[in-house]
Amino acid sequence: MSRDHSADPFSTFLNATNRQVSVGHRPAGPGRSTDALPPLATLVLRALHGRPRTPVGELRAELGLTTLQIAEAVAVLQRLELVEVTPTDADEAVQLSDAGRDFLEGTR
Secondary structure, X not given: OOHHHOOOOOOOEEEOOOOEEEEOOEEOOOOOOHHHOOHHHHHXXXXXXXXXXXXXXXXXXXXXXXXXXXHXXXXXXXXXXXXXXXXXXXXXXXXXXXXXXXXXXXHO
């Protein structure tokens, strides 16, 4: 069986050159499913929908995630330019970017 026609469960990766997440051959982008994103990144992305800038610690506590889990999820979303991270006095705050709002609106 050729690799192009197989369902390779290990083919999920971040393509940093074009800032898309690929699962097999389906890039994430406007109008695409959040299934192409890691599950925790999807959870964070959906939690931010319709919210103003939110402190990372508040989001972490609300979602019941560890600091490492929230950091990894936000890093993926930030590389894809779906969220913006802003330093604040005590913590960083995260919010959806315009691309993130467009992405979520395209998946509904």
